[in-house]
Amino acid sequence: MEQEQKKKKNLKTIREWCKGCGICVAFCPVKVLELENEKVKVLDYDKCTRCGLCELRCPDLAIYLEEDQNE
Amino acid sequence: MSKNVVKLMQGNEACVEGALAAGLQFYAGYPITPSTEIAEICSAKLPLVGGKFIQMEDEIAGMAAIIGASLAGLKSMTATSGPGFSLKQENIGYAAMAQIPCVVVDVMRAGPSTGLPTAPSQGDVMQAKWGTHGDHPTISLTPNSVREAYDLTIRAFNLSEKYRTPVFLLMDEIIGHLRERIEIPNPDEYEVFDRLKPTPNDKNYKAYAVKEGEIVPRMASFGEGFSYHVTGLVYDEYGFPKTDTDVAENLLNHLMSKIDNNVDDIITYEETQTDDAELLIIAYGGVARAASKAVKECREQGMKVGLFRPITLWPFPEKRVNKLTQKSKKVLVVEMNLGQYVIPVHRVKEPDSKVFQYGKVNGEPISPDEIIKKIKEAY
Amino acid sequence: MSLGSPIVKEYFRSDRLPHIWCPGCGHGVIMRGVVMAIDNLKLDKKKVCVVSGIGCSSRASGYMDFNTLHTTHGRALAFATGVKLANPELEVIVVTGDGDCTAIGGNHFIHAARRNIDITTIIFNNKIYGMTGGQYSPATPLHEVGTTAPYGTVDPDFDICKLAVGAGSSYVARSTAYHANQLIKYIQKGIENKGFSVIEAISGCPTYYGRKNKKGDAVDLMNYYKDNALDIKAAEKLPEDKKVGKFLTGEFHHEAKPEYVSEYMKIVEKVQKERSENE
Numbered sequence: 001m002e003q004e005q006k007k008k009k010n011l012k013t014i015r016e017w018c019k020g021c022g023i024c025v026a027f028c029p030v031k032v033l034e035l036e037n038e039k040v041k042v043l044d045y046d047k048c049t050r051c052g053l054c055e056l057r058c059p060d061l062a063i064y065l066e067e068d069q070n071e
Numbered sequence: 072m073s074k075n076v077v078k079l080m081q082g083n084e085a086c087v088e089g090a091l092a093a094g095l096q097f098y099a100g101y102p103i104t105p106s107t108e109i110a111e112i113c114s115a116k117l118p119l120v121g122g123k124f125i126q127m128e129d130e131i132a133g134m135a136a137i138i139g140a141s142l143a144g145l146k147s148m149t150a151t152s153g154p155g156f157s158l159k160q161e162n163i164g165y166a167a168m169a170q171i172p173c174v175v176v177d178v179m180r181a182g183p184s185t186g187l188p189t190a191p192s193q194g195d196v197m198q199a200k201w202g203t204h205g206d207h208p209t210i211s212l213t214p215n216s217v218r219e220a221y222d223l224t225i226r227a228f229n230l231s232e233k234y235r236t237p238v239f240l241l242m243d244e245i246i247g248h249l250r251e252r253i254e255i256p257n258p259d260e261y262e263v264f265d266r267l268k269p270t271p272n273d274k275n276y277k278a279y280a281v282k283e284g285e286i287v288p289r290m291a292s293f294g295e296g297f298s299y300h301v302t303g304l305v306y307d308e309y310g311f312p313k314t315d316t317d318v319a320e321n322l323l324n325h326l327m328s329k330i331d332n333n334v335d336d337i338i339t340y341e342e343t344q345t346d347d348a349e350l351l352i353i354a355y356g357g358v359a360r361a362a363s364k365a366v367k368e369c370r371e372q373g374m375k376v377g378l379f380r381p382i383t384l385w386p387f388p389e390k391r392v393n394k395l396t397q398k399s400k401k402v403l404v405v406e407m408n409l410g411q412y413v414i415p416v417h418r419v420k421e422p423d424s425k426v427f428q429y430g431k432v433n434g435e436p437i438s439p440d441e442i443i444k445k446i447k448e449a450y
Numbered sequence: 451m452s453l454g455s456p457i458v459k460e461y462f463r464s465d466r467l468p469h470i471w472c473p474g475c476g477h478g479v480i481m482r483g484v485v486m487a488i489d490n491l492k493l494d495k496k497k498v499c500v501v502s503g504i505g506c507s508s509r510a511s512g513y514m515d516f517n518t519l520h521t522t523h524g525r526a527l528a529f530a531t532g533v534k535l536a537n538p539e540l541e542v543i544v545v546t547g548d549g550d551c552t553a554i555g556g557n558h559f560i561h562a563a564r565r566n567i568d569i570t571t572i573i574f575n576n577k578i579y580g581m582t583g584g585q586y587s588p589a590t591p592l593h594e595v596g597t598t599a600p601y602g603t604v605d606p607d608f609d610i611c612k613l614a615v616g617a618g619s620s621y622v623a624r625s626t627a628y629h630a631n632q633l634i635k636y637i638q639k640g641i642e643n644k645g646f647s648v649i650e651a652i653s654g655c656p657t658y659y660g661r662k663n664k665k666g667d668a669v670d671l672m673n674y675y676k677d678n679a680l681d682i683k684a685a686e687k688l689p690e691d692k693k694v695g696k697f698l699t700g701e702f703h704h705e706a707k708p709e710y711v712s713e714y715m716k717i718v719e720k721v722q723k724e725r726s727e728n729e
Contacts, residue, residue, distance in 0.1 A: 014453055017467055021474030021656075026669040055455065056630045057672070059478030060468055064455030097536055118718040119725055123535050125714075128561035132528035135521065135558075139501070139532025142519060143540065147532070165522050293517035293533060294540050296496045300463075300512055302520035311466060311512060312520075 009065040011048050013040050017062035024054035024063050033063075075254040082220045082246040083108035083150075085253055086176055087116060089224030090148050092256075093263055096122040097147040099136035101129055101155060104188045105244040106178035109150035130155035134162035137173045141166075142301060144292030146228055150176035152244075153186065153195055156202065163237055164203035165303045167326065170235040170279070170287060172266055174227045177239055178247035179407075181434045190434030191244035193356055193407040197414075199239050200385050206323060208330040209385040210337055211239035213356045214246050217253045222261070223382070229264040230337060234329055235287040241384060243407065245357025245436055266290045269297065280308040286329050330386060338383040340391060344370060348377025350450050351399035353392070353416060355381050358405055358437050365442035374450055384412065389419040396424035403427045403449050405442055425449075461485040461495070463515050470509055474668020476627030476653030477574050481510045483630055483651070484543065484572060487637035499540045501530040503555060505581045507547035507574035507653075524554030527562040530569050538711045541641060542568070548575040548589035552608050556588075563617035563646050567710035570640040570647045573610060576655035584658030595662045610650045615703045620645030622703040626652040626675040629699065636701065645709045652697075 020038030029051060032044045040063055042048070055064040080088070087095075087109055098113035100106075114124040123140075127133040130151050137147035151159060156177045166173055181187035182194045195202075199211045210230050214220040224240055231238040269276045269289040278299035279288045291297035304312035305319045313319075330337065343366055345351060354362035359380040369376040379395055381388050392415075396402055402424055404413040413428040420426060427449045431437050452464045462485070471477045488498060498516040502508035504523035511518040517540070521529040526544045534542045551559050551573050562569060578596055579585040586596025586603045589610065593602040614622045621643040625633035633651055640647030654660065654671035665671060680688070680696040 012455070017453070019468070019473035021668040023474060023668055023672055026672070056482075057479055057628070058482075059471065059473075059475055059627075059668075061454055061458050061462070061478065061482060062468075064458075066455055097532070099532060118721045121718065121722065123714065123718070125531065125535055127528060127531070128557050131525060132531070132558055132561070135525045135528035136532030136535070138521075139519070139529040139534075140536035141532075142517075143533045143536035145536045147536075161522055162525065292537075293499050293519075294497055294537050298495060298516050298518070300518045300520065302512070303522060304520070311463075 008067050009050050010068055011042055011045060011050075011054075012064055012066050013042065014062045015039050017060045019060055021059060023057050023059065027053050027057060029053065075257060077252060077254050079250055080217050080253045081108060081248060081250045082214070082217045082242060083178065083248065084112055085217045085221040086150070086224045086240060086242065087112040088255070089221035090174065090228065091116060091120060092221070092258070092261070093225040093228035094146045094265070095148055095228070096120070096145040097137060097140035098122070098124045098149065099127050099140065099147070100133040100149045100151065101127055103130070103152045103155045105180050105247050106150040106152050106176060109176060109178070130158040131162060134159040134166075134175070138162060138166050138171045141171050141173050142293050146172070146232070148174040148176065150178065152178050152180045153182045154184070156195055156198060160203040164205060164207055166237040167203070167207040168303050169301050170326070171237070172231040172235050172290070173237050174224070174231055175237055175239050177241050179241065179243045181432065187434040189244070191357060191407060191436055192432060192434070193243050193358065194411070194432065195241065196384060196406070196408065196411045199241050206327065208234070208236050208326050209239070210234065210236060210330065210383070211241045211385045212382060213241045213384050215356050215359045215380065216246065217249060217251045219382070220246055221253065221255070225261055225263070229262065232264050232266045233286070234333070235266065235290060236330070241356070243356045249357070272296060277308045278310040279306060281325070286333065334386050338386060338388045340382055340388055341380045343378040343380075345377035345379055345395055345399070347375050348399045349375040350401040350403060350446060351395055352376065352378045352403050352405060352442070352446070353381070353412070354378065354405040355384060355412065358407055361437055361439045362405055362442055364439040365446060368439065368443055369446055374446065376446055387415045387419070389415070392416060393419045393421060396420040399424065401425050401427065401449055403429060403445055405429045405437060405445070407431055407437060457482070457485055457489060461489065461515055462513055466513055469513055471506060472657040474654065474656045475506070475580070476576065476655070476671070477506055477510065479627040479630050480572065480574050480633065480651040480653055481513065483634045483637055484510070484545070485514060486634045487641060490634070490638055491641055493541055493641070497540055499533055499542045500545055501526045501533065501542060502545040503547070503550035505547040505550045505579065506576065507545055508550060510545045510574070524550055525558060526550065527555060527558040527569065527571065531562060531567055534567055534569055535711055535714070538568075538715065542570070543641070544569055544571040546571060546573055548573060548577060548610070549579045549587040552588045552610055552613065560613070560617040563614055563619040563648070565710040566618055566620050566645045566707050568644050568646070570637070570649070572637060573648065573650045574653045575610065575650050576653040576659055578655050578659040580655050580658055584662055597658070597662065611648070611702045614648035618646070619648045619703065620705050620707045621647035623701040624650040624652065624699045626679055626699065627654055628672045628675040629679065632699070639704075643704070644712075645707055
């Protein structure tokens, strides 16, 4: 159930708040994040395991997991 | 009308009794002669009325704690003397900026520095006005009797609640340590004012917006459901820091005008035989007692002398002093410092009125005879 | 539509974001940690009061949607003492920096600890004065550089947790912006502790501390904490040579002690009871 429940949440980013510090990129266990002209970019939403480490260590609250309302 | 209770009371004690009458619920301070009786009496009396007392680690902390307590909704006071008053200045400025009602009692002793700790002075008068950095409103009251210490402490609380600003009770040590007869007023003889509060769960409450026809923002207490922000930075109507020049200008204008537009409500003074006075004495606090005796004796010798005693030292009673100096062509300012309150007198007096100043800083109160001698020299 | 994650929507004044901290500064992580701890404990937002001093750390109070009080430099704990004693129902949390708390605020820090008043103090320790441009602080490690110690400091730095324990705090822990989950747990335990709780949260200041001391950027600082933090329980088992260059994290002290405000309220009740008895 844990894996299933996690699946529903998706990665969201806020470009206006991201300051391109690269912490999320460095510590994403599956390397699905990168910086594109100093803003976070999600390379592969499906490979993301929803572990939440990026949200945990983002100093700018600019990346997070959220259940999609429309699902 | 029930008879008043009459007691023999010390000025410092009367200050506490007045504070309790005004609804004091929180005292934070630090021991310092000649104000410590105020802390001691508060520590004994506040618990009896469900209030709270704390002795903090220094005067800075004492000033900080009363601001915190006021934000939590309690009428708060601290008391100190010169050295402590100096330490409190930054947080006094904070309370003025963030518009926090509180009362600061400064029992003035001979300075500067450690000075003569048990000796009286009036040397903190300008510090009360200019002690902290920047422009900010100032209200300070000075009693010249134990009864007035009682009444003015109530008034200090009322003014601080009404204008949301720190109010100083500038009491020289003469009055602070003086014991004399006092008739305690009955509750129906004085008014107690409480800060205006926002209507409960008012959804669009702006912590620092002033409602139409009101003088200051309504003040919610922390914990009542209005999560608002308080800061010493220049802030906007919501209390959030802003660096815009117009926000800064509007804020400072508000802080100053809420006092300047209401001087008639704030300023009180007492006059003795000033109608036909050719020489006007200006004296306040304990010194005014000697001055009034001097006036009496000089009048008996046929000299047209009068006394103007400001009770509200700040804001300075400009209109009245100017008016009086249109008649009295000579003014003698008598104070226990080397010429502080005389400065604004120079500024507002009529050009053709001559100002004399007699100051004493050796720790001894100024006597009527000294004043009479000065009157005769100037008359 | 206000931006941000559910936590941000619930607990932050998101119209005031993005915050002012530099890219990669650890303070944002710690601020989020404070809010996560509050959320985990399901505290009543109306009863939470965040008091901060002056400096980078202390801008945090403006972003969080509680009763917030941004005070003067070093004095947050003295203001907070007034708030807490006046209304013991409030959950008072102080946000402060290494300089704000242990330099100018040192006297209030040790006395608040001595009293064991129920306040949770979170020290955002970036080992430098960031707001004023990189001067060294009482937490800057000896011989390291700041703009006022261009040749390296000769000031030995505080062990803030030892200072907190020595002064009387009843809960003391240290973690880092990298170990954010552990940090959240410690903040939670600090809030739950009925007494003076100190959580030293080692932040990362790439702009000044990292740059001036050639310790790299935000990621390098995070990695430094990852590689050099040593939990005190693990440290007990390690030989000395393994501890060289490491710094200790974990819970240093947790003790049930009489709490200041409740002790004072006992006196108030006793005194009032005695008076009503002999009236």
